[in-house]
Amino acid sequence: MRRPWIARVAALVFGSLAMTGTGSAYYYYLFFVNGTQSAGAPAKFDLNSLVNKKVPFYISDQGPAGLVAGDSFQAVVSEIRAAAEVWNGVGTSDIRLAYGGLFSPGRIDSSPSIDVSFSDDVPPGLLAVGAPSSLAGPASGPNGPFVPITRSLLLLPRDMSQVPVFGAIPSYSEAFFVTLVHEFGHTLGLQHSLTSSVMSTLTTSASSKSTPLGADDVAAISLLYPAGDYLSTVGTISGRVTMNGAGVALASVVAISPSNPAISTLTNPDGTYQINGIPPGQYFVYVHPLPPAAYGESTPDNILYPFDSKGGQIGPSYDPSSRTFAAQFYSGPGGTRQWQQAQPLGVFQNYNTSGIDFNVGSRPFEAVYSVRTYGYTQAGIYVSPAPVSLGAQAAIPLAATGAGLLQNNAVTPGLSIGTLGSVAQIADLRPYPPPSPYIALDVQQTAFGVGPGPKHLLFSTANDVYVLPSAFTVVTDPPPFISSVTPALDANGSRAVVVAGSSITGSTRILFDGLAGVIQTVRDDGSLVVTPPQAPGSYVAPVVALNPDGQSSLFLQSTPPTFTYDATGAQASVVVSPSVLAPGVDTTVTITGAGTNFIDGLTQVGFGTSDVVVKQVTVQSPTQMSFVVGANSLVPTSRITITTGLRIISQALGYQVVTTDSPQTSH
DSSP states (O other), X not given: OOOHHHHHHHHHHHHHHTSOOOOOSSOBOEEOTTOTTSOOEEEEOOGGGSGGGXXXXXXXXXXXXXOOTTOOHHHHHHHHXXXXXXXXXXXXXXXXXXXXXXXXXXXXXXXXXEEEEEESOSXXXXXXXXXXXXXXXXXXXXXXXXXXXXXXXXXXXXXXXXXXXXXXXXXXXXXXXXXXXXXXXXXXXXXXXXXXXXXXXXXXXXXXXXXXXXXXXXXXHHXXXXXXXXXXXXXXEEEEEEETTEEXXXXXXXXXXXXXEEEEEEOXXXXXXEEEEEOSXXXXXXXXXXXXXXXXXXXXXXXXXXXXXXXXXXXXXXXXXXXXXXXXXXXXXXXXXXXXXSOOEEEOTTOEEOOOOEEOOEESSOSSEEXXXXXXXXXXXXXXXXXXXXXXXXXXXXXXXXXXXXXXXXXXTTOEEEETTSOEEXXXXXXXXXXXXXXXXXXXXXXXXXOXXXXXXXXXXXXXXXXXXXXXXXXXXXXXXXXEEEEEEXXXXXXXXXXXXXXXXXXXXXXXXXXXXXEEEEOTTSOEEEEOOOOOTTOEEEEEEEOTTSOBGGGTOSSOOXXXXXXXXXXXXXXXXXXXXXXXXXXXXXXXXXXXXXOTTTEEEEOSSTTEEEEEEEXXXXXXXXXXXXXXXXXXXXXXXXXXXXXXXXXXXXXXXXXOXXXXXXO
């Protein structure tokens, strides 16, 4: 049964996220439908209502009104599709995102979906906004109660050439892609994170285009939509946070180790918590408050507070701006601000390490919070988190900004910075010249077995500590650099591209806009022979290299080199039969193309509505294909979107799409 307040809550969910962009802990949109003493019901898609557990997403055919010079709608679509594939790559999650083509505003769907639109309603200071926009009444599932999401929205700026605060945003940029992955997380039911994962935002995010997801993100989506035996392969840490004997609601509890990224959650209204989804190993656990609400935020870190059974919101039991508490590591009953005195905890598969309780002390405000660090590459481009070369003998300078680092244009008296696990010495804290809000610090690696990967910083004062997970990343090689992009032919005589440069290997991904080419050969000189994705004739695609260590050629080349596709003849066109999809029956649709290049397994078909399900696609030739669809309503086939690589055939993009009820002959 749908509860009347659920509809109001859906509007609140989307409206609150449209106000700002920072958040804390892997967390969900929670509803305590059976009281606060029971488990909260998260908002999520009902997998039983989805075909093959896939939630379709559709992109508005009313694309951006303004783009950066050289950018294109096809490029934007490719980045959106690539961002969705990031979530599809989480093998321990059972939900998948399915690209369903372009939609026209005003269409009505009867099945769950995600709509991606371009709007002037994205608030200044944000690159995008995503959230559930429609919810059904509470339901029961194999893992407990939940509130089904029936529709989610993802809004992108209508003018990407002039985004308030950010300026011009090219679709290939690191910021745009990471934001897309982040917003898709919201549409699936995830709230924000301060563990430096992709569900963090600009304040603390350590995500990159190469490796956007953190351990916190993987745990969050896998716990919301667990696949197979996932829950039996990970462990749990649980306990309670109290202050003066009372439970502390919405405190952030974090599991972390010197060699592993952080995983966290927020406490329930009674102060209890469970951090689930932790890979087996040794961890420290610490608790910290939400930071004060920043300018423009409606709540601290813009967390959407959980709802009680009557639709009222349950906020934190402390005031982050004037009556908060001091962070502490778990060391038994007393707690400590020194990680060296913290008690390491073992996490085991399918086991709950329970009784990890905290008794925190009150203080008027956090001494340090919302810190972000930066480094500079050889090209003078600042990146976050900073890459630090493994074994570097010289100290590596970093920059940091955040509340509590500066006082009267000087480093705050008594502030010290160190690493978790003594992997490096942090020295020479110094302010940037006023009015810059940054401080500089030097990272000197130690001989304590530091290895590649993210490293964590601790900002300590006399009576408080702030932990910044993944503050910098130790890498073994410099970022990839593309020195040339040269047209060539592969061994079969087909068009290929030779990509040359440095720090490029067979494990490097070469992107053309948002889509990866296929590496055919690694030459003796280290260059790569790559088959590019399909694209329209004379299409110009930026070329970006991504390495598995999180680094990108964008770290060295903010304007990437480009590849121009071969010119072709007349623009592609298609004839589609039949002209209308009838509801309630499966229909075989045939497409005959001219100037097309359909590819089996790579050509995707959609109608921009979840009322149509494409069940089977068969490509007979580059100009002939057929597929079986089921429809819930009358849908004209002129709405079809045919996507092969970077080529999108749609009436909305000016392509000729002719429909007929006459049988088509193969070419």
